[in-house]
Amino acid sequence: MKKNIAIFAGVFLAVAGLTAQAADLRVKGSIAPPSCSFTITNSVIDYGSIDPNTLSATNYTKLAKKSTPYAIRCGSHAKAKVGIKAVDNRASTRIPNLMVSQFGSSYTDTYNYGLGVNSKNQKVGGYVVHLRNSVADGKAVGVLTSTNNGASWSAGGQALGLVSNVASWYSGTATPIQLNTLSGNLEVQAVINKTSELDLSSRVSLDGQATLELRYL
Template sequence: MNTVRLSLASLALLGIASSTHAASTAELTVTGLITPMACTPVFSAGGLVDFGKISQQDLNQARPTMLPLKTMALTVSCNSAGRYALRMRDNRDGTAYVNSEIYYGFGLDGSGGKIGVYSLKFDPKQTVADALPVIYGTESTTNAVAWRTSNSNPIDMGSRSLLGFTEVNGSSAGPTAIQNLTSTFILEAVINAKQNLDLSQEVVMDGSATLEVVYL
């Protein structure tokens, strides 16, 4: 149907070509907004999570092996209160054996096998922002066009979603203006099944991701 409509439109234009002239120029408009707001996110321990050496005999042969949970603190400090959200980018994109925006990869083994995945979970109950009495989480999968109703449930940090914070429960208005925020994230790591890995030599778990502050 789309092709037919385009063809008919072309014929209609040809029919009036003798009486009108196509414009010889095209206009481009580029917009944006430079904000004086600036925020700095900082993970505890310099953002390093080290599981140490893991023996291959401790890995499950035919199913993934979950490692002990880790916690890490995140602080976001801004020069003034403003609305913002967080998003994570996987620097090892394509190495997670689970196809989901909340899982990030550990890189590849010597034979190109996918080593494992990890995820970060935000818990509003472990979050403090400015002098606000309580914080709720909200999320947008539409690049801040619409926001999920805020609540106190934990939220997995996504690579294609925005994570925001508000002091209003049950709101779909998006994040509140915040200057200083401190939260504890839970990191969950899983190693691929032993049968899927090349363990003839040491395998380096090489997870790397970048946390981005998105100004709203």
């Protein structure tokens, strides 16, 4: 009996003398949208030299439409919902209601981009931007507009707006689609101020500048 007690006590002491071991487990990774590129073939829309005699003293003068291709690429294996947001870097030079007078009541100053001022601080004019011929992954698609930074969407117009406006693309229902590639044309049309309000005795430069941002939706 005493022998058995001694054996059990030895086993207890041996177990109690073991050192506890531990190892760390880490879980890593990231969740991020696909990386998309946004390119404009010709980032400068150049109207060249404009003959003052072609401009009206009493009415605004529309210039010709000019366009340049643009493309969005998100890779062949990673579709994304994206949009374009525009910022007018010459917003302070807009002529109020200029585009309403030229294109209709829906073309509020949300779609009116400034063209700078001349040496006497007179406003040169403005321009509109449209997204034309949109093709996503080989299929023609329509342009969507959000007036509240993407909270809701509506279809029907191709004009690229400012402030809280974002443009995207749809097929079927009016909701942004996921896409790998998108191509189209940025179409610009400038409108020049009445020459009665614009001194042309010295050189006047068209100085429109906007930043187009690719947004993940």
